[in-house]
Amino acid sequence: MPTFEPQDPDFEMRVRASFTRQKVMETIGASLTRVAPGEVEIELPFRDDLTQHHGYLHAGIVTSIVDTACGLAAMTLMPADASVLTIEYKANFVSPATGKRMIARGRVTKPGRTITVCAGDVVALSGGKEKLVATMLATMMAVRERPDLPA
């Protein structure tokens, strides 16, 4: 895996502040558990009120945490004045999103001035073991003219 050099030494602070501004993350109970250059991890405890018709976490909720993990992974490598927008993503759902909690991991595949491509995975944690739930490929865009909301 490539190693990346952040442009902004305060990238972690900036990424944590952006996560906090994502109100939906608090609403669903997600927390930011790791920020490194080109990599971000988000955890989500299972919650019955976020499920679909089989009692698993809804694909859209699984997608929410891995999209945010990918977007923030891209943001770790962006300049201090850039904000990040999701242009598009694709996700495959390979096992039921069930278990004690989910961990979403986003990482940068290819950084760029405008476009950053990221890959992400979501695993379900149960009894100390990880099982792959979903895998994502995402295209993120650095935007200058559209800053994050004021805190």
Place this chain on the structure above:
Amino acid sequence: MPTFEPQDPDFEMRVRASFTRQKVMETIGASLTRVAPGEVEIELPFRDDLTQHHGYLHAGIVTSIVDTACGLAAMTLMPADASVLTIEYKANFVSPATGKRMIARGRVTKPGRTITVCAGDVVALSGGKEKLVATMLATMMAVRERPDLPA
């Protein structure tokens, strides 16, 4: 656009029941506003606690409603004993998800015994005008061995 003939005359009742079992839909405040052969519509009023860092609805929430609209559109054409699972989807986000409310429309592109391909759109409604927010292409699977949860 093609017209479709449902295999199960009670498809609407079945689809409405499946929507009700998706607890996350109630949690985010979505409602099922239209069910027709091969087409389903879901509405979601804007809510501040579902937003991302710019104050728009989070991409994952936008995805949740259009994924459910696509999955249920596929289900309208499935036999009475089949349940539906999302295998994968891709979504492009083309405008900020802001406005009074979102309408997600899912429709079947190609039905199949095992695999059904669907397309979906999300529009934002403001002042009586629609603006495209997101567009999706999704692959749905009919499953027999995994019924919906008991009501």
Place this chain on the structure above:
Amino acid sequence: MPTFEPQDPDFEMRVRASFTRQKVMETIGASLTRVAPGEVEIELPFRDDLTQHHGYLHAGIVTSIVDTACGLAAMTLMPADASVLTIEYKANFVSPATGKRMIARGRVTKPGRTITVCAGDVVALSGGKEKLVATMLATMMAVRERPDLPA
């Protein structure tokens, strides 16, 4: 469907020249059959030397023509000095690519200064009837610093 106003009145000439520079199009025998604002059509007669293991046209060949149709559809709406690059695409394959010839249709879903989102379809033509073979969602980028090859 939205109607689009090209920025460059000579868009058709520019798009036709770009198609001609795509040597692979000649190699596989594809021709450009329609250019309109936001819409492009490409035809490909079936050829046995382009097939996969079941004797259908290979998914990558089907993708080639609809990718070019989408890219050129995006290009119809770009300024005169812009070239187009495919950032990413997704395609679903819904029927075997067999028949006398394929028609790929690309159209702009959402134009933009940097990013243009397109949708495309490929149909197989046999006995005067069309059958959907593949459907695509693509993200195109306008590039200024990387012009087309000299003719």
Place this chain on the structure above:
Amino acid sequence: MPTFEPQDPDFEMRVRASFTRQKVMETIGASLTRVAPGEVEIELPFRDDLTQHHGYLHAGIVTSIVDTACGLAAMTLMPADASVLTIEYKANFVSPATGKRMIARGRVTKPGRTITVCAGDVVALSGGKEKLVATMLATMMAVRERPDLPA
């Protein structure tokens, strides 16, 4: 990375025969360079008659080799009587497909009785160094009723 146990001890012979039946692979000059359980590698020397308008290999050609690599990677884990079909894929193009030759690597992310999810990469080789050109996420289906063409 997970290790996989093939169901069919003759998987390599079966995969090599299927590659040979893909006439397009010969047409573009691709060769099968590695077959292992859940992993397949295909090489393609650069050829000027496969290029797009900037003189790079066309995205559809890049996609062809990584689609075949992913499909055959899935096939290594399928039973002896199964053939493989591409349901859908998504690819991101991250650098120009230029250089002496391309190597496409497909690997199984999640095998399944009906559906197998694969990931693939294409790298360009120049001066002994690899550069990532494209990355793919693909959904493959095992089909029993549609055998490969007779040799």
